[in-house]
Amino acid sequence: MTEQTYDFSAIEAKWRDFWTANKTHATPQPEAGDKTFYVLDMFPYPSGAGLHVGHPVGYLATDIVGRYKKMAGFKVLHPMGWDSFGLPAERYAMKTGVHPAISTEQNIATYKRQMGLLGLGYDWDREIQTSSEDYYRWTQFIFSRLYNAWYDADADKARPIDALPIPEDVAAQGKLAIQAYQDDRRLVYYETAPVNWCAEEGTILANEEDFDGKSEKGYEVVRVPLRQVKMRITAYAERLIADLDRLDWPEGIKESQRNWIGRSEGVTLEFAVGGTDAAIETFTTRVDTLGGVTFLALAPEHPLVAALTDGDHKAAVDAYVEAAARKSDLERTVDAEKTGVFTGAEAINPVTGKAVPIFVADYVLYDYGTGAVMGVPAHDERDFAFATAYGLDIVPVIDPGPEAENRDAVLAGEACLYGDGAMLPPPAGMPDTLYTAGMPWREAGAKVADHLEAEGQGRRVVSYNLRDWIFARQRYWGEPIPIIHWEDGTRTTVPEDQLPLTLPHVDNYQPTGYAESPLARAEDWVDVVDPETGMTGKRETSTMPQWAGSCWYYLRFMDPQNREALVGKEVEKAWGQVDLYVGGAEHATLHLLYARFWHKVLFDLGLVSTIEPFAKLVNQGLLTSFAYKDERGVVLPIDEVEEREEGVFIQTATGKRVEKVGAKMSKSLHNVVTPDDVVERFGSDAFRVHMMFMGPVESMREWETDKPASALKFLRRVWRFATTAIAAGANAEDKKVALARTKLVLAVTEDLEKLRLNTAIAELMKFLNAVDGEAVSTSTVSDFIRVLAPFAPFMAEELWERAGGAPSVFSAGWPQADEAELDAAIDTVEIVIQEGGKRRGSVHLAPEADDAAVRAAALEMLSGMGKSVQGVPENRIIVVRDKKSGRVRLVNVPKLG
């Protein structure tokens, strides 16, 4: 009987060693004709805390799919690596003096051990770290290619900067002028502009990292003007939106990116400034309301403000502009009250010729559109609020229609209409060609836009909310930016053959303040001399943001040892896109946007062959634990509470009753569960089965400590079934068993293809239920072991060996089954009989029964129940057949009297 005992710890240790010794998970490069499958996890930052049970939800899903695809005959690339540059290691270094490279190395060792424990079948020969020189050499290489490229709007692609045509007048002014011209157009550029400064993190952050004035960790972020390295992601706004359509990604993520990029179509048009030659360019999405313009508003930063303002208003305008500059973006945004000051100047409506006052108002954003808006209070809430506050005219141009409650108020200029309606008769001065009365506003807008374009007074443009990517960080533990600032004012990238530009050692990791990173203290490293000309220069001391390394790591996994290129051309073509990418939704507008951007640049520059990096994306759900909340809503750690009786939780110290609530796993709540604990208690296979059986990969779930017990129970049943069947060695089996096998293989295969791992496990359970107590042939047992293998790889290996198979089961192929087999095995089908859509019973008929026979059977049954079936028209009796097999499934008779 000891033979029958399922000793998971011995089995799992045995096969863990076997896989390592035999490199079972090694991934050879694909050759011509190979089917390939690239499945990828978002690689982790190796933190000091190690993995908790929430991390592997996605890793397990990809492991299972990867193992299945390999068995199904694909060359599967399923690698793992480390996003190992980052602030925590640097903070740790500040506290302890331990170099980040060393603490990172230790953390990685823990992660790898835990991943091994879980049976994650990664090919560790392909392991990469973003902080290793071999890797960041290529991150710097890509940076340098971006720096030395510009966006050719005509060709709609990035091209090397050498291909940028230099106008003659610029060329005539010499080297610095040419550089300035190029620098204005590079995909990487320097700009002095307000940036997001986080004092606590000691660095500038990207707009994507600024969450309502807080950093990701919740530290305050303020706006300060600084000279910064930026990447021209806005050049790709259109393509980043358009190409979302071809991605198999969750709609929510695509929508987040669309919102973030914020595309809107509108028109720019110029208002002449009365009495001067100057003109103000405004952007609007509602040119149809041009007749309703009663003022113009400029952002305080707008360059024309000073020039426009007349003497009487100068003092007030200067004070306002200065006050606005001191306010943070958040203050300007949160404060909904509209303020502004009159400049004393007037603008001329290009169509009606009417003069309107020009204001400076801080509700106008300088970096969106043209930094100036035409104020149409009748049809824009913000303009309405402003006009009301300053007593400006409100001129409606759209009639909401007789049905509208607020019609009278709108027409009287007392309410704002931004919904649908029909154009009112045009105001005085509107040319006859622009008569749009009665038209819906969109149509009227098109007509006005046509007119403006024809007259050369305006043009249609597309505007985006997306801003360029602030790329530099004032930190130590990141990729050095390979730029040298020379004494003659020129700037170059470090030559590619001199990369990597190695991160120097420093003794002091403390932030230096706004402009520089701790690298500034490594003077020997910062100061450079050109060996040929003797010119001196200084290196850029900022480092790259956390996101740089993860922008392209999926490419390096394809060819991690390549010394000549970031990825070999043929290898890149062979693997193609990432077929399945699994990770958290929190990266929607960070990593996933940045990586798409870099990929498109690499495509334009001929370095990759695909236009998108990740074909299919799945967001795994968060795994939460629990904690307790007291009456004030304070969350309490789990060890401060006891359960006195079923469902009654008492805070030990106070004796007060508290409520059990779901909570993220965190150190402070003492509710972190590590995979080590779970594997120790239930085994890795049970952990895997449990995690995947809890629900769809995408949904959130709550961890309950004792639940893996049921998975273990299931695995014990599997073990008993398989070892018994192997020992019995039957050659034959009942038709019922053969049918169950066919169903099992078909269902599990389909579920795996669709990443429905919870129902796949349910199918394994159903099979066991179906064959309980039956003789099962060795060939069916073999198929069962193989479909079990992706889910419970350790047990499957052991069973496979005991069944006489040559290790490893993952080289044993995937079992086959086809529908025809299923059909042939069926000699009667159950046909459900409905009356008015309600089930009344069922009959068993031969699968080839025709509609007439089915109808007759249905009427007979219903009649037998005492129902009156006289006079039911035949065409009202609906016979439903299975689409694939054509077998009858159901027959419905209309409700009988």
Next chain:
RNA sequence: GCCGGCGUGGCGGAAUUGGUAGACGCACCGGACUUAAAAUCCGUUGGGAGAAUCUCCCGUGCCGGUUCGAGUCCGGCCGCCGGCACCA
């Protein structure tokens, strides 16, 4: 405010393009085995009514509609989660 996603038993969750609602599991209850317990195995379990085990009614957030037939489609609400938000 705008946009997207989601609402199914006591619980986690199943239900192809409209076709048997509640698969599979947990928990509960009953039973077997046991001196006993654990483990294991078998059975029951959406709610209600009548009733010898069968039948009827109600049931997928709420209200209405389309259909022979609606968890699924349409219209209108409610609630939860996520994104964007002074973006002209």
